[in-house]
Amino acid sequence: MIDPFGRTVSYLRVSVTDRCDFRCTYCMAENMTFLPKKDLLTLEELNRLCSAFISKGVRKIRLTGGEPLVRKNIMFLVRELGRHVHSGALDELTVTTNGSQLARHADELYDCGVRRINVSLDTLDPAKFKAITRWGDFSKVMEGIDAAQKAGLKIKLNAVALKDLNADEIPEMIRFAHGRGMDLTVIETMPMGEIEEDRTDHYLPLSELRADLEGEFTLADIPYKTGGPARYVEVKETGGRLGFITPMTHNFCESCNRVRLTCTGTLYMCLGQNDAADLRTALRASESDEYLYAAIDEAISRKPKGHDFIIDRQHRKPAVARHMSVTGG
Ligand code: SAM
Numbered sequence: 001m002i003d004p005f006g007r008t009v010s011y012l013r014v015s016v017t018d019r020c021d022f023r024c025t026y027c028m029a030e031n032m033t034f035l036p037k038k039d040l041l042t043l044e045e046l047n048r049l050c051s052a053f054i055s056k057g058v059r060k061i062r063l064t065g066g067e068p069l070v071r072k073n074i075m076f077l078v079r080e081l082g083r084h085v086h087s088g089a090l091d092e093l094t095v096t097t098n099g100s101q102l103a104r105h106a107d108e109l110y111d112c113g114v115r116r117i118n119v120s121l122d123t124l125d126p127a128k129f130k131a132i133t134r135w136g137d138f139s140k141v142m143e144g145i146d147a148a149q150k151a152g153l154k155i156k157l158n159a160v161a162l163k164d165l166n167a168d169e170i171p172e173m174i175r176f177a178h179g180r181g182m183d184l185t186v187i188e189t190m191p192m193g194e195i196e197e198d199r200t201d202h203y204l205p206l207s208e209l210r211a212d213l214e215g216e217f218t219l220a221d222i223p224y225k226t227g228g229p230a231r232y233v234e235v236k237e238t239g240g241r242l243g244f245i246t247p248m249t250h251n252f253c254e255s256c257n258r259v260r261l262t263c264t265g266t267l268y269m270c271l272g273q274n275d276a277a278d279l280r281t282a283l284r285a286s287e288s289d290e291y292l293y294a295a296i297d298e299a300i301s302r303k304p305k306g307h308d309f310i311i312d313r314q315h316r317k318p319a320v321a322r323h324m325s326v327t328g329g
Helices: 043-055 074-087 102-111 126-133 138-151 167-179 206-213 280-285 290-300
Strands: 011-015 060-064 092-097 116-120 154-160 183-187 219-222 231-235 240-245 258-261 266-268 276-278
Touching: 011 043, 043 060, 043 074, 043 258, 043 280, 043 290, 060 074, 074 092, 074 102, 102 116, 102 138, 116 138, 126 138, 138 154, 154 167, 167 183, 167 206, 167 240, 206 240, 276 280, 276 290, 280 290
Parallel strands: 011 060, 011 258, 060 092, 092 116, 116 154, 154 183, 183 240
Antiparallel strands: 219 231, 231 240, 258 266, 266 276
């Protein structure tokens, strides 16, 4: 699949549920209204959609959400998609999780063909963890990380960098992650969906964070790539990798290779734009995939050049109304 700007689309991110067992302050409001369960595609339908994308050239699938591991029977989908990894049709099947349910799923994830996962973790301080996630239990996430490493899964930690909340902890998180053989990626907070606070209060441009870190560490740019938008440095003192995802200060749209499917069958061609395509109608129109292929082609022909997020006190409204949990972070 090639979009109008000549970019090959080979990466599908799937938000398998918009529900989550955490309520991270920068992501969601505490009293979220989620989609009625009847609007969700079944796991069989999601499998069929993903398989259609694989037939059309997708080589990497990431399951995300919401929290993917809270969707009932999610391992059915993981196992079905894992068959494409085993057959060689898919290079990688991976998951982004908050880690809360990881301890009980880690072995099975590995067995299904998952080799690398991203675990979102913004702090190593249990009290701060509670304040940021509202509902999360830090010890459960640590158990999840332990279990995943024991199962043989490679972990990358993702931390949203938040001014006055966790920015001062990033050096400790670097040492923790690298000490346990994990990469760490820091992310700028994006204006997606209404939350109870003003995101400007905690927005931290990563250029600032990098300058601070350079007071303590030697950071060397490296060409390492995982197929995602992070730009990596090697931290000389630890020998580990640190990634920067900078949707705000430096968009990475020129190399965008991905589209995002929601649990209702809506395809977003860009995280930061509202335009979308309805694949559910095409999916349900026929048992053969021909309508679906046509709907996917039509959607790819509308993939926009890029996004343009702005976060400042003049722009009080989020750039896109939907929360990250809908499109899948
Ligand atoms: N529940 C899973 C998790 O915690 O990783 C997957 C979904 S979550 C929406 C994916 C990632 O998006 C998490 O790392 C989260 O911190 C991040 N995220 C959520 N809202 C964000 C925002 N407004 N700006 C930047 N990152 C955000």
